Amino acid sequence: MNILTLMETFAAVVETGSFTAAAEKLGLSKSFVSKQVSILELDLGTRLLYRTTRKLSLSDEGSQFYSHCKIIMAEAENARAEVMDSQRAPRGKIRITVPQSLIISGFGRLLIEFQLQYPEIELEVIASGRIENLVEDGIDIALRVGQLEDSSLIARRLAECTFQVVASPQYIKKWGTPQQPADLMQHNCLIYGDSKINRGWPFRSPSGELITVKAKGSLTSNDGGLVVEGILSGLGIGFGPCFLYRDHVEAGRLQLLLNDYYQPATTISALYPLNRNLSRRIRILIDYLAERLSEE
Structure with missing residues (x-):
């Protein structure tokens, strides 16, 4: 008999708690359901259920097998639903x-x-x-x-992106341009507080050396919009993913700094x-x- 049919029957017995209830659920006779479970146990060479006059209980092997049955039954139902769903607009x-x-x-x-x-x-x-x-x-x-x-x-x-250092032209004109990551310690760095790298800006030197700068400054916020606004206003230097600054860099509102020290794309x-x-x-x-x- 088809193993999937046997698994479906066994799962129904476990979920309903009795052969009688499983038979009603599947539209089969109680004796046929009991026979299918016996065939499954014979095929697997182990007892899956302990039967008494009052209740059914799972053996260790039965519990393990039932876990697999649930996954397989769910996959079968998902496959059915997927084919049916493909005939209509996703919702x-x-x-x-x-x-x-x-x-x-x-x-x-x-x-x-x-x-x-x-x-x-x-x-x-x-x-x-x-x-x-x-x-x-x-x-x-x-x-x-x-x-x-x-x-x-x-x-x-x-997609891929690179983390960049940026500042506004007015900030650079007033405070100068950092030439290496260590120079950032002398600048006002604006910190995006919802990032894992908010206190340790990572770089890689042209020779491959890993460098971490403990950035500090007058503004830390978990509101990225506020940090970007501060950078655009000339308040300080920012560090973040390229997509955050792309439009501002292209429009000339921000300038890229320390290009030779960027980490590989993430x-x-x-x-x-x-x-x-x-x-x-x-x-x-x-x-x-x-x-x-x-x-x-």
Whole structure:
């Protein structure tokens, strides 16, 4: 008999707690259900269920096997739902957490354009740089910039970016241009407080030496917009991902500093739980972001 059919029957017995209830759920006779479980145990060469007149209980092997059954049944249902869902426009809700630096850089515009393209998908966007517990917090996707910590999350690379040092022309005219990372200690550095590197700006010298500067200055904030405004106003020097400053650099409002000391490009990644079966709408969003971010 088909192993998938036997697994479905066994899972139904476990979930309903009896052969009678499982038979009713599956539309089969109690004797047939009992026979299928016996066939499965014979095939596996082990007892899965302990049967008494009052209740059923799982053996250790049965508990382990049931865990596999749940995953396989869920995958089968997802495959069915995916094929059915592919026949209609994607819909439903996606909870996504995004660093504020991405939001204020214009990334939010991409999400708006996505919703215009897929109007039946509802987005809940949480601006945060924390690595939340995605499963506990009910978050489908987390976007992150930079090196990722080891975790149980799956990472999909979306694009590359470089961290840059910038200042306004008026600041440079008044205070001069740092020639090497150590010179930043003599400058007013504006700190984005929601970043892992907020107190240690990393560089690599032309010879390959790793350098970390403990930046300090008159303004620290977890509001990236405020930090960028301070840099544009000539208050101090800033350090952050290139997408945060790109438009201002191209318009001449900011200038790049210490170009010879930048670290190699880092990544913008989409993270999602290892055991999360991605729905079609989530895969569509990730593919969309990968395409648009790589273009920009």
